[in-house]
Amino acid sequence: MIRTPRRRREEPLDHAELARLLPAPGDPELSSDRLNGLEEHLMTEIRNLTSDTAPDTSPHTASDTSPGTSTGAPPVGAPAWSRAPRPARRPGRRPVLVGVAAALVLAAAGVAGLAGSSGGSGRAVAPPTGAVPAPVVQVVRGSTAGLAGAVAEISGAAARAELPEPGPGQFLYVRSEVSWLVSWEGADGKNRSYVDEIHPREVWMSPDGDKGWLMEPYKEAVDRDGITLDDPEGGGRTLNSPSYDYLRTLPTDPGLLLKKIYDETGGRGNGPDQQAFSTIGDLLREQVVPPKLAAGLYRAAARIPGVVLVDDSVDAAGRHGVAIARTDEADGARTEWIFDRETYTYLGERTVQTRDAEGIEAGTVRGRTAVTDRAVVDAVKQRPAGLGDAPPSA
Numbered sequence: 001m002i003r004t005p006r007r008r009r010e011e012p013l014d015h016a017e018l019a020r021l022l023p024a025p026g027d028p029e030l031s032s033d034r035l036n037g038l039e040e041h042l043m044t045e046i047r048n049l050t051s052d053t054a055p056d057t058s059p060h061t062a063s064d065t066s067p068g069t070s071t072g073a074p075p076v077g078a079p080a081w082s083r084a085p086r087p088a089r090r091p092g093r094r095p096v097l098v099g100v101a102a103a104l105v106l107a108a109a110g111v112a113g114l115a116g117s118s119g120g121s122g123r124a125v126a127p128p129t130g131a132v133p134a135p136v137v138q139v140v141r142g143s144t145a146g147l148a149g150a151v152a153e154i155s156g157a158a159a160r161a162e163l164p165e166p167g168p169g170q171f172l173y174v175r176s177e178v179s180w181l182v183s184w185e186g187a188d189g190k191n192r193s194y195v196d197e198i199h200p201r202e203v204w205m206s207p208d209g210d211k212g213w214l215m216e217p218y219k220e221a222v223d224r225d226g227i228t229l230d231d232p233e234g235g236g237r238t239l240n241s242p243s244y245d246y247l248r249t250l251p252t253d254p255g256l257l258l259k260k261i262y263d264e265t266g267g268r269g270n271g272p273d274q275q276a277f278s279t280i281g282d283l284l285r286e287q288v289v290p291p292k293l294a295a296g297l298y299r300a301a302a303r304i305p306g307v308v309l310v311d312d313s314v315d316a317a318g319r320h321g322v323a324i325a326r327t328d329e330a331d332g333a334r335t336e337w338i339f340d341r342e343t344y345t346y347l348g349e350r351t352v353q354t355r356d357a358e359g360i361e362a363g364t365v366r367g368r369t370a371v372t373d374r375a376v377v378d379a380v381k382q383r384p385a386g387l388g389d390a391p392p393s394a
Contacts, residue, residue: 130218131182131194135365139334139354142308142325150309150322150344151302157344158294164376171204171211171380172244172288175373176348177316178216181366191359198316198368203229203286204380209243210234213380226381239264239279244288252292254299261300270330273305277326281335285349288374294346298324301337313338315348317370323350332357333366346371 166172179198185191199218206212212229237246239261251257261276269275280301283289289297301307306326313323313336323336332355338347348370353360360366375384 127184127192127194128182130197131184132197134181134193134195136361136363137352137365139352139363140310140312142310142327142334144308147302147307147309147324150339151298151324153344154324154339155295155298158289158298158346159291161291161294161345163288163291163374166207166244166288166376170376170378171206171382173202173204173373173375173377173382173384174286174288174371175200175202175383176286177201177368177370177372179316179368181360181364185359193360193364193366195365195367202226202383204377204382205229205243207244208234209237209241209246211380215381239283242283242287244290247283247287247293248290250293252296254296254303257293257296258300258303270328274326274328274330277301277304277307277335281337281349284337284346285369285371288376310336313350314368315350315370316368317348317372319347319370321347327354332362 164172177198178201179196182194182196183191184194196218199216202215204213210231212231213226214229215226217224217226237243251260258276261279262272265275265279266272269278280297283297284294301324304326306329308325310323310325312320313325314320315338319338319340321338321340323338325334325336327334332353334352334354336350336352338350339345340347348368350365350369351367353362353364353366356362373384377384
């Protein structure tokens with residue numbers, strides 16, 4: 001007798017059956033530093049790719065006066081960092097890297113919940129290694145009162161600054177102290193705000209932007225000896241991938257500067273005004289900016305709607321000063337550029353959460369930087385006199 005074979009069920013297997021048939025999953029572990037490094041690299045590549053491929057948008061003309069005061073709600077870099085903004089953007093010449101970086105970050109995100117988990121909850125039982133609780137401060141209300149006078153002092157000091165001029169074969173050197181927000185969800189399901197411990201970051205860049213080096217040994221994604229920032233393909237520079245030589249070509253008139261910024265960055269970020277403010281901040285954070293251009297950038301920033309003066313802010317080195325600031329209405333993060341009260345020189349940057357949002361408490365300091373040295377040196381990993389040279393390559 002010939003039997004008709006029974007057809008196999010076409011319904012999907014249930015979870016129990018799959019668990020019986022498949023081997024048990026491994027327990028991969030990726031540190032928060034590594035994940036943050038991958039995320040930072042991905043976001044930088046995406047921003048740079050967008051800057052190279054985004055369609056043109058219609059020009060946006062900013063008002064010559066800033067409206068009203070900030071929300072001043074009770075209380076980042078990073079950005080929003082992140083937006084966060086984080087360190088200066090590097091040019092993205094190889095779009096394929098975006099796909100590779102995306103795959104790495106997605107894989108990292110997939111296992112991040114497993115690392116250090118307990119009882120199958122998928123939540124970390126301890127904060128990321130090296131992270132400390134984020135400071136919480138009382139947000140000082142910002143106002144347009146006194147903004148014009150402060151900007152006049154700040155731009156005047158910038159124009160008079162005697163900054164180093166790089167020669168052939170030399171490199172621009174910038175040293176900073178930095179700290180950025182680290183997200184963490186506790187075992188109880190509640191978000192906690194942690195930040196990197198404040199640590200040094202050093203960058204060397206050639207004037208044309210084609211050669212460079214980064215040392216940030218605190219970051220696991222960066223070797224202790226640093227990583228190259230070389231861009232062997234070279235190519236044109238933009239506001240989102242500037243070099244010192246490129247900055248020297250920009251107009252210094254604040255009106256012309258602001259128009260160029262809106263024209264080139266409109267349609268990106270959280271609105272044209274916030275993107276213009278963020279772009280200027282990126283140019284100032286980790287660059288040696290020609291004095292007259294720096295003065296023009298500060299005057300241009302004062303014309304962006306929503307920009308206010310904050311009477312007191314503190315950088316990553318603990319230095320107090322006045323600040324030019326703007327709140328990103330999308331997430332409530334206020335970025336503050338901090339200046340010395342007496343000399344009006346640029347000190348650093350702070351990002352403070354102005355309202356409860358996405359599990360981040362109002363008043364949380366999301367990011368801090370402090371520029372401690374800008375100089376011209378003869379080679380990468382060479383430090384200015386008095387700081388000593390970086391360790392040689394292994």
